[in-house]
Amino acid sequence: MAATLFPDLVINDETIPHSVVAAEAQNHSAPRGKPGLAWRAAANAIAVRTLLLQDARRRTLTPEPQQVAPGKFETDEEALIRQVLEEAVQVTPPGEDELRAEWEKNPDRFRSPPLWEVSHILCGCDPRDEDARVKAEQRAIALAKLAIDTPRGFAALAAQESDCDSKKSGGTLGQLGPGDTVPEFEEAVRRLDEGEITAEPVLSRHGYHIIRLDAVARGQVLPYSAVRQKISDAIERAAWVRASRDYVQKLVAAAEISGADLKAG
Incomplete structure (x- = not known):
């Protein structure tokens, strides 16, 4: 220039x-x-x-x-x-009336963090290795189709195919909250309905995940006193x-x- x-x-x-x-x-x-x-x-x-x-x-x-x-x-x-x-x-600084009015606009905005019960199947790879990534993606696509076609067999499929230690428990990761997993994984979980399996594998730095949302507990609406400072x-x-x-x-x-x-x- x-x-x-x-x-x-x-x-x-x-x-x-x-x-x-x-x-x-x-x-x-x-x-x-x-x-x-x-x-x-x-x-x-x-x-x-x-x-x-x-x-x-x-x-x-x-x-x-x-x-x-x-x-x-x-x-x-x-x-x-x-x-x-x-x-x-x-x-x-805002006054008490302004603060309470802001909260009353939509108290539903102010909730405690949600909790998700999640299972997954991991096709591990280093995404920086293109050959390994492509092979893992092809394997994950095939496993995702199997999981969606036979949802009741998800745990058995995870136990047999997953590259994560969670395979020992049928892919179950237990209860997770915001920030407990890598961002790509959490973003996918947030989009799922209870019982739903990701239609397409989700890539993270660990490889490709086929994710099932087993249960979700939406956070409770917090009282004004708990969110006033926020x-x-x-x-x-x-x-x-x-x-x-x-x-x-x-x-x-x-x-x-x-x-x-x-x-x-």
């Missing part, structure tokens, strides 16, 4: 080097042959970051990096952006996002910007 094809990015008389925009552009996708889309997205992102850092300097903030992971800390720029947002964006946090997060967008738009409106289209539309 030739930098000379694109205009200079200037934010309030601060010129951003083309190399900085080019590096950021690597984080933005664009259709083949249209590098300008990635460049413009990068220019917009850097323009916002620059405006925030300029405001941090106006407020004479000193970076105080926080730990974001074991042994990993924010950069000075990341710390300044967090600090300026903390100082500039304030939201009022509702409050969600409303406050949404309010903070709106307020931060408004704050950035005020910075944009007051700024002299060229080489980015933050004011478009």
Whole structure:
């Protein structure tokens, strides 16, 4: 991507080097042959970051990096952006009436986690090995057809064919809750009705699964007192996002910007 094809990015008389925009552009996708889309997205992102850092300097903030992971800390720029947002964006916590009204809209949204009783047949393979994956898939398709044609024989089929230790118990995995299995497996379980077997094998990092949902216990509706804090946090997060967008738009409106289209539309 030739930098000379694109205009200079200037934010309030601060010129951003083309190399900085080019590096950021690597984080933005664009259709083949249209590098300008990635460049413009990068220019917009850097323009916002620059405006925030300029405001941090106006407020004479000193970076105080926080730990974001074991042994990993924010950069000075990341710390300044967090600090300026903390100082500039304030939201009022929702009141009790607002919280209860949100819960009463649809209490069914707030349930304890479901429990599933699940059995499966595993045709094990390393999905990265194409030959092994194809062989496992063909075997799994044949076993899935057998399982669906003779559902009462699922346990015997699992005991004979499964590559999982659960074959010793006819493929039964016992009770599972959200997060207990790999995401692909859980997603398939959530789509099944009680007693249903997956029509097509489900691929995970362990191989192909033929899954049967033996029973399901849907979570119970939780009382208001149990979900009050969760509702409050969600409303406050949404309010903070709106307020931060408004704050950035005020910075944009007051700024002299060229080489980015933050004011478009």
